Each structure stands twice: as C-alpha cells, then as structure tokens.
Amino acid sequence: MCNFIVPASVKRGDLHITVSTNGKSPMLSKKIKEDLEETFGEEYIEYINALGDLRKLVLEEIDDIKIRKKVFQKFIYNDLLNQYKRGEIEDIKKALNELYNKVIQEF
Structure with missing residues (x-):
C-alpha cells in the first residue's frame, strides 16, 4: 500500500496523453493506456x-x-x-x- 498515485501515460513525440483513476483502479488506467497506445501509434x-x-x-x-x-x-x-x-x-x-x-x- 502506498499514498501516491502514478498516472499511466502514452508519449508519442510531443504528444503526451495521461490517464488516472485517482488510485481507484490502476488496472483500468493500464487498460486505457494500452488502448491509447494502439489508437495513437508512432x-x-x-x-x-x-x-x-x-x-x-x-x-x-x-x-x-x-x-x-x-x-x-x-x-x-x-x-x-x-x-x-x-x-x-x-x-x-x-x-x-x-x-x-x-x-x-x-x-
């Protein structure tokens, strides 16, 4: 257990997309990040x-x-x-x- 939140992020050059559930579901943040990585490719x-x-x-x-x-x-x-x-x-x-x-x- 910890008391800090690390958002999931996707970086494509100067495009930065960050996702957070404010610690309520890190797994959902990870899933959304994976979806974004597919949508926003290289x-x-x-x-x-x-x-x-x-x-x-x-x-x-x-x-x-x-x-x-x-x-x-x-x-x-x-x-x-x-x-x-x-x-x-x-x-x-x-x-x-x-x-x-x-x-x-x-x-």
Whole structure:
C-alpha cells in the first residue's frame, strides 16, 4: 500500500496523453493506456512534427486570425492521417504541405 498515485501515460513525440483513476483502479488506467497506445501509434510523432512546422508557416504568412483558424481546421479535420496510417500516403509532411498550398488558394 502506498499514498501516491502514478498516472499511466502514452508519449508519442510531443504528444503526451495521461490517464488516472485517482488510485481507484490502476488496472483500468493500464487498460486505457494500452488502448491509447494502439489508437495513437508512432505515426503521430511525424504527424505532429509536420503540423508544428506548418503552424509556424501559417503564423508567418497569414495575418487574419479567422483565416488561420480555417486553415488549421483543414489540417486537422481531414483524412490524411488515416490515409497515412493505411499506407496510402508515404510522406505525411509532403501531403500536409500540398493541402496547405491548396487551402491558401481558397482565400
């Protein structure tokens, strides 16, 4: 028996997901962690790095906050990550850059 709680965590590069049941069920925390590890695989490391690079570019090139928000939404609410996970896209950074070039033409 102890009097401290250690949350279960999943780390994928800069993505950190932490789960805790506040000590009520460490086994459930472990199970949820295992589920998260399957859902958030190693591909998230490259994906998040590419998103970080694009975020810098968007902040430099687009002054209008409303347009920025729409661009960021296009980066996240699309099927590129799933396509990457299925092996349909070989280079997620290149795919996101192509999406960015397409999106900025809309504005």
